[in-house]
Amino acid sequence: MTFAGILAFFGLAVVAVDVLGGVIAIGVMLRGGTVRHLLAFAGGYSVVIVAATLILHPLMALLHRWLRPVLDSNDAIGVVEIVVGLALLAVSLHQFRAASRPPTPHGRLEQRATPKRLAIAPLVLAGMGFAGTALADPAFPLAVGMASQEKNLALHVALLVGWNLLYQAPLVAVITAALFGKHEQLAARVMEVVGPRRSALQTALAVLLALGGVAVLGDGVYALMGGHVPWLRQLLLLR
DSSP states (O other): OOHHHHHHHHHHHHHTOOOHHHHHHHHHHHTTOOHHHHHHHHHHHHHHHHHHHHHHHHHHHHHHHHTHHHHTOHHHHHHHHHHHHHHHHHHHHHHHHHHHSOOOOOOOTTOOOOGGGOOHHHHHHHHHHHHHHHHTSTHHHHHHHHHTTOOOHHHHHHHHHHHHHHHTHHHHHHHHHHHTTOHHHHHHHHHHHHTTTHHHHHHHHHHHHHHHHHHHHHHHHHHHTTSSOOHHHHHHTOO
């Protein structure tokens, strides 16, 4: 993989970063969870992601042969971009509506459930279920496909591990803080910073999604008009 390909590869992880994992991890800590509870959740997630990656890699190689006419068609990729752009605009509209709703009251940080109410096995299963959000994200199979272009097995694995660490950076941050005993401070700080700014942050996210949706939608329409090679196809061709 070239330097441009690596930048695009990890840039995809940064753009598609999953904040939900961090939110769930903080929720576990607020209910009295410990490091082992977070590791159980992350372990369940990792098992599914590793299994899906192992299955997806040969499957994508097979699909690549079947879908070659589609991948070679600017019009087909343009249609995909239009669908993605419309989806981003729909999510943006949802975020705008969520930002306009009044915030619900939250209890104090000290008002947590006791640790004994959290069991390891349900958190492992919860992590496995949470992995479904990553599998449903188009960025995940795209990242697996891009990493497969690297023939060196060690580097291939390192790319996938690095991508997932970036993709789940909020979850990794909470686990790291818990390992150093800073999870209480982190949870309190997040509540202090995010709580009063919830509406503004959701609005900012909605604006970013709307801009991204318009850009991708416009690129797809432009590609269908014969203007240029779609961005998505350029990304898929990176080596």
